[in-house]
Amino acid sequence: MSFSEALPHSTGRLLPAWAPSGPLAVLNPVGQLIVAGGPVIVVLLGMSILALTVVVAKVWQFASLELNQLRTVRHVLALHLEGESTEALAVARRCRNPAAAVLAQAIRGQCRQMPTAVVREEVERTSHALVISLRANLRLLEVTASLAPLLGLLGTVLGMIKAFQQIAQAENSINPSTLSGGIWEALLTTAVGLSIAIPVVAVHNWLEGRVEHFTHGLADVTTRVFTTDLSQDYPVTP
Template sequence: MFAELPVPLPEFLYPVVDLINQGGSVVGIQVVMSIVALALIFAKMLQFAMAGASQFAPARRALASYLNGDPAAALAAVAGRKGILSQVMALLLKAQTRPGGARPDLLREDIERICLGKIATLRSWLRPLDLIAQTAPLLGLFGTVLGMIEAFQAMQGAGAAVDPSVLAGGIWVALLTTAVGLAISIPVSAVVSWFDGRIERTQQEMEAVVTAFFTGAAAERPAVLPAHLDVIQGGSRHAV
């Protein structure tokens, strides 16, 4: 396929070109899929780093200060932070300390909307990665089946003069597509699972912090509820 290229390639690309020449168009498609997957993985890692998806400590400190009755210190702990959880906590504190306050039920419903939007952003482009992980081995199997068909057709055409070495060569080339597909699928699947784990951890932290903010962590800190915290109980509001 790339026997005579008009432009010389860098030396590190020669093994890839040789692999495509041996495996044919199916391997070529798989190589393109691996490049796309690699680009998506780097983009997702950059997105997670810029979003501060694993920065939970500032929000936890802010929650502790808020529950101890110090909203100003709580807001200072998360002000200007880039972490997703810190941004959510800052929105909650600003809304709660705004003159006139905000209805806790409406505030909680709206902050859940914001959290869902941030989690959806973190999940962007995971579906194409998962699709590559599932499709690459199937495409490899398809290439293997096509290669086996060609090998047995050649054996049938040769009749009694079949050369076993030629047949074996055709079979291993056919199996090459499956090997390439698995080599792509296994690491991509592992990376997708790792991304999913980080997103689930972030979502759990969001749920825990938001719930503690509105309940005052009543089960753990019944004696230190902030005096201004509104508690919704039995459908009516009671000032603690």
């Protein structure tokens, strides 16, 4: 039995007059969900739509910037270290990864023979601003993942209170189907809250991981502009 068939019988309620019909009948389960869960379900659905919007926007942003494609950025660094700074800057201008623009700042500073401390400070400032822009709106996903289960639990508590009020008013004429229907409705909000929180937590961690990986790569290429590679053995002069 599908959700749309089971929900009205289990709740004993009819859909409101505004429930869609005809071509919009696909929205009936959503309307039934709202009728059964009440305003808490409306809030949870709104949070889920907002979270989905943020996820789509961040995935598009990271894909358009080729965020974790650092091969070209490392090629720019290699050209600079080999003395081909002009070619390195030309390649950096064609690269969509924002790390290339930050690396180009460091290369320009060295080419202009500016003090190393000044160049590094400017590169760190730009890198920090870039990472903050990449993390923008990720906090919203974190808040959604934290609040969705709590809102679901709140809806369950309110539903249980309502169910027990009906029991108290019924006195000796308690209908088991009415009691079970009230409990079912109360537990629905918790299920919806968890259903929203679990995927949001997973996607939030994945996006945070991509930003973290980019941050480490950015720090690596910009630091190597100012340092010397000590991984190679050099002849020691006695």
